[in-house]
Every structure is written in C-alpha cells, then in structure tokens.
Amino acid sequence: MPEVSEEWSAAAAATFLAAFRRRLTNLRAVSLHGSGEEMERLWDPHCSEEMWLESESGCSLVPQKSKRDRKRQELLAMALGVKVNARASVLWQPLKLFAYSQITSLVRRAALRENENHFNYEKAHNFKVQTFRGPHWCEYCANFMWGLIAQGVRCSDCGLNVHKQCSKYVPNDCQPDLKRIKKVYCCDLTTLVKAHNTQRPMVVDMCIREIEERGLNSEGLYRVSGFTEHIEDVKMSFDRDGDKADISADTYADINIITGALKLYFRELPIPVITYDAYPKFIEAAKITNPESRLEAINEALLLLPPAHYETLRYLMTHLKKVTTNEKDNFMNAENLGIVFGPTLMRPPDQNTLTTLNDMRYQKLIVQLLIENEDVLF
Template identity: 30%
Template sequence: MQKSTRADTSAETLNSTHQCSGAVQMRIKNTNNHHDRLSQTKSMILTDVGKVTEPISRHRRNHSQHVLKDVVPPLEQLMVEKEGYLQKAKIADGGKKLRKNWSTSWIVLSSQKIDFHKESKQQALSNMKTGHKPESVDLRGAKIEWAKEKSSRKNVFQITTAAGNEFLLQSDIDFIILDWFHAIKNAIDRLPNDPSYPSRKLELFKIQRSSSTELLSRYDSDVKEQKPENLKSLMFRLHHSASGSSDKNRVKSRLKKFITRRPSLKTLQEKGLIKDQIFGSHLHTVCEREHSTVPWFVKKCIEAVEKRGLDVDGIYRVSGNLATIQKLKFIVNQEEELNLDDSQWEDIHVVTGALKMFFRELPEPLFPYSFFEPFVEAIKKQDNNARIEALKSLVQKLPLPNHDTMKVLFGHLNKIVAKASKNLMSTQSLGIVFGPTLLRAENEMGNMAIHMVYQNQIAELMLSEYNTIFGSEED
C-alpha cells in the first residue's frame, strides 16, 4: 500500500489590487510536519512617502513642547561663513590670565561662534564626524579689537567673550588677517549683546509657566486647609507678585530722574569731587594745567626706565600686569604725587605699559591727525636725504607740546637702542611697538595694513635720524 502525503494548503487572504496603501496581509500556514509550527505573519504596506506619519498630539503639554522647540534654532542652521588657518593664543580663561602660547589652528567661523581645531582641515572634519568637539567661542556679547600691544607679532587682534575668555589671532599676511577681522566683527555685530539669548528667553518662558502653575496649586491647597494664617500669607504673595512690575517701573523712573539731574563733569571738577584726568585728556590740555610742554607723568616714567630698565630684556615689548597698570593709572588720575620707586611698581614693565597706555589713550595721537598724511607722503620719498628733510620740516611745524614731548620720548628711546646688545630692542623693534601708538589716521577703515607699514617706518627713521631731525642739543 502506497502512502501519500498531502499537505493542507493554507487559506490566504490577499488584496491583489492593493488600492489601500495601509492594507494588511494575513497568511496562516498549517502543516502535518511536526517540525513546523503554526506561524502568523503580518506586513504593513507603507505610504508613498516611505514612512508612517507621526500623529500630532493635541495635549497642552505636548503643544508647549512644540512651541519651545521653535524658540531655539537647531545647530544645523549655524552656517559656516569662513574657515582657514591662523595663529591662535588663549591668554585668559574666565578672566584668569594664562601664559601666552601660540599655535596654528584651523578656524571655522559660523553665524554665532568660532571653532578652534588643533588639527588640519581633513582631521578636523573626521573628528567632527566621530563626535569630537573642538574648542568653541560664543560670539554673542563678544568684543573684537586690534591688540598691537599684546604681542611683538604683527597683525594681531583680540577677541574677548562675555564669559571672560580672551583669544589672540594673528597672521603675517595683511589681507588675510584683515579679512578675518571684518568677518568676525560683522558676525558679532549681527548678534544680540546678551550672550544668554535665546536660552534666557527659553528659561523665562519655563519660569513664568512653572511659577504660575505652582502659585495656583499653592492657592488650592491653602484654601482646602482653611487656615487663616495660610490664606493671609498667600494673599500677600499674590499682591507682591502683582505689584512687582509696578515696583520696577518706579525704580526705572527714579533712576531716570537721577540721571537727568546728575551734575556735569565740569561741575564735579569745579567742586573738587573729581580731579582733572591725566589719561584720556588732550596733550595740550594736560600741558596747560601743568604749565609745561611735556607731561610730568611722561617725565616720571622715562626717568624710572632710564634708572632701572635700560638693560631689561624686551623693554617696551614685554607687557606688564594689566591689573597693576590699571591701578597705576587710577593713582595718576587721582593724586598729584607719584613715587615709581615704590615696591608696588617694582616690575619695570608696569611702568612702560602705563606710559604706552598714556599715549594710546590720547584723544588725538602724539602725531596730530592733520599731520598723518604729510608724514606718510614724506616717508614715501625715494631719496633718503629727502625723506629726512621732509620729516624734519614737519616736526618743526608741530604744536609745541607735541614737538617737545616727541623730542623727549625719542631721545629716551635712542638710549634704549644704545643698549640693544642687552635689552635686544633695535630701532625696528621699537618702531613696531611705538609706530601705531604714536601715529595713526583719524579714519582707519580701508588702509589699516598699509598704514601700519608706514607707521613703523616713520618711527624707525625718527629714531635712527634723531640728531638730524631734532638737533643735537640735549634736554
């Protein structure tokens, strides 16, 4: 007898037309083979888009979460505006000064931040894919300025963040550093000054919502307890919360009245409450008050440097402690007597830093604005003797305070050059330090890099030809 094995064919229910994109297929298979088991499979036919649309919740809490997502833009919207190699040095972290160490960095500028990569561009891209985070600088509330006194290198500018971090960026190529400066400045100008925006806006939204909910819940619980002291306390909190805005308005009104009624600077000076300032005043104003043609502070600093700083390595190039320099500036502005031999001014770089700051903060530089172009035209002359004669003629036409102060200063710098074997400060080094400080254009928008070259050359020639330009007499 021949055995025959027949398998029961499973009933399949299929929709062959598939008119509905969400149709479900069911297939049940039964077999007599004991190794097989009952199986049931389900398959979902996706929509034409290729994904199942996520349902939109109408719950208030979920709706508020959708609103909060719109407050802060996603990181993908931070488009890269500029990238390239620059020399970078971080000199402060949260206000704490750091040792200046220059290194080459691949820098990426986006709409509101700068990323510093230690590696090359290719390595930086691969690290970003693997999740490696570079050092970032938030540009919201940041400041950017040229920092010629912070380094002996040329073309240096500084970025100071709202968190107190300070970075120096530098390139030897003029047009590259100018392009970076303007790109970063434009990015900062487009951003709000408040570095906590928009996170602060998000935080306020959460606080306002949570505080109102909490207040109402406390109100319900206190009412249920029916305790008079609780009700009294709650009513006080409600009244205090409601009157908060009016209190702020009253404070603003009082501050506004105080500001409009505050005495002028001239009135305070006449009453002796504020003394005449040395730093930040015009050179001729300082000299008129002192009945001199050279400010006494300039003489004091030069005397101290010639007494104990001529042999110091990097004199006028090395920066002193900024906090101590600011303290010296405050004392000079408030007091008439100053003893630079005091132990608190032991670091001679503090004295030189204060002297450079005095000239840098003059409203009009030692070389007056009206003389800037004539001095530049003089240094452009091809013949060296013609350049010297042109400079000498211009120096003789300077106002007396500018002429005499310039003569004293460059005479002092010549003594620094005479000790160049010990202090390592040549005419070129001093020209780089003092050129942009003493000589600058009133409007430096377009030709800053070109002007920098001429500034240094003029200062160098004034030093090397001091006797010819100012005469051989000594003060």
C-alpha cells in the same frame, strides 16, 4: 679758511660737520631781533621760496631780494663761518640737510624756552553749549546773554563764558583750571601741560625717568607687556594723585608695568602725539625712497606739530635712542621700537581699519627714522 677741495677725506668731512654743529649750538647766544614766533616763521619752509639754490657749476648761496631770505643767509653764514662755494659741492648735500634741520630745531626750542617758569603753548578753548541759571554776561563782549536755555557756551577747560557768536572771535588763550581737569589719562596733551604748567605731561617725565634709572638693560623693554591690572593701577594712581603718584621699584618691581603705563598713556590720547593734521605729511614722507629727501620731508612734517606735541615727541625719541644704545642687553633696536611705537604715536584721522593696516609699515618706518636721526631731526 682754506678752500674745500674734493679730495677731502671722509674723516675730515665728519670733523667739519661736527665743528659746524657746535657753531649752531651757540646761535642761541646771538642777539636776534624779534620774538621766538617770528624766528620760527623765518625758518618755516612754507613761508617763502626755497633758500637753497643750486647752480650748474655747483651749489652756492645766491643773494635773495626777500628780507627773510637775507636774514636766513646771515644766520647760516654766522653758524658756518665760511663761504660755501662750488668747490664745496662734495659736502653740500649733507651740509644742507644738517644746517636746515639744526637751525630750525634750535629756533623751535628757543621759542619753547622763552620763559623757564611758564610754557606759553597756544591752546584753543573747548567750548560747549551751556544753559546758565540766573543772569549771565558774555566775558568777551560784556553784553547780556538772553534766553532761558542754551544762552551761550562755556569752555570746559577754563570756564570762560561767552556768546556762541563771540566764541568764533575768542583768541587761543585758554588757561586750563586744574579743578576742571578730572583726569591725566585721556586728557588732551596741550590741556594737561598748560594746566600743570610743565613742558611735557608728567606721566611721560616720571615714567621715562623711572625706566632709565632701572630698566634700560631689561630684555624686551617696551615689547614685553606687564600685567594689565597693574598697569590699570598705575593709570588710576596718576589720575588720582598726578605728579605725586608712586611708581617706584618698591611699588612696581616689574619695569614692564611702567613701560605699559607709558604706552597706554600715548594710546589713550584723544589727539595722538603725531596729530591727525600732521599724519598725512608723515605718511607721504615715509613713502619717499631717496633717504635725504625723506628726512627733509620728515623735518617739514615735524614743524606742523603743536609745540607741546613736538616737545613730547622730541623727549621720547631722545629716550628711545638711549634704549637702542643698550641693544646688546635689551635686544631692542630702532626697528623693533618702531614696530611697538608706530601705531601708539600715530593714528589715521579716519580710523579706517583698512587704512590702518596699510599704513602700519609706514608708521613703523617713521618712528624708526625719528629714533635713528634724533640728533639731526630734533
């Protein structure tokens, strides 16, 4: 391949990045040794030193001693099919962000698709103190549970019974029982998808499918509210019937009822889609003024999300990007959707009113950037 010169036009640069992205998409066909989890750790920015090293004369990939770093470089070289040298520095900054985020995203999605029929999202047990009637044995250590009351703990999601001391050592392998999941709304997101063995909550899939079929051109989509009592009816229908709930146009002709039910689901999650643990990282990223550094920080914050939350957010952002493509009809651009979904998808851990008010502009900005850069960040 001929060397890249600084006289390349913007059109040529765009063509190069498009070809590069197609190469990245084919990475899934490459035989890589190790599990999806190991591949994901390979691209975790916190696992090792910065991959990208810049020399005084330009930007280049410098050989590293770490085996992980060498493997990173092999993957990137395989995706590029070129050697990035000092003369390519004019393209390096967009290339660096694009390459890192895309390979990270591909590895993450590959891990989510390890088995098409079963989604191995890790979930901790939800243990609560339990008083057992009659003799009981710990299902972890197989020893008898002594005492008359509060002999041990039981997982309210899967029914596992163990000693209180043993609960500290039980792995995060909870497999929720549908008989124990009484509701769809107000249920932990990971618990719900594991109980139903789906990638995402069925509420999200069904509502978005309905909205895209008949509502993308609706003026004020997601901004205009439906009747509260009808939204509550949809909620009760999902809680009662699960994926058999009827939200068709024959039952709910107003699409704003469906959008209201979807927003209500996200608001009532006990742990928001953007989790409390990841929230500070997203707010810090929103405060960065440099656009490139800000997107890199958002990409790192996305890696902190549990797999079920990440997949749900990815699917929602893809949908909202479609909404913005119909802006001429629905008058909803990325900024407007950010105002609507910012407080819906993100909540500060301390639930302090003053903190919430101060962070609202950053919440809006994060969702806006996720929508605008959906193809890069996810």
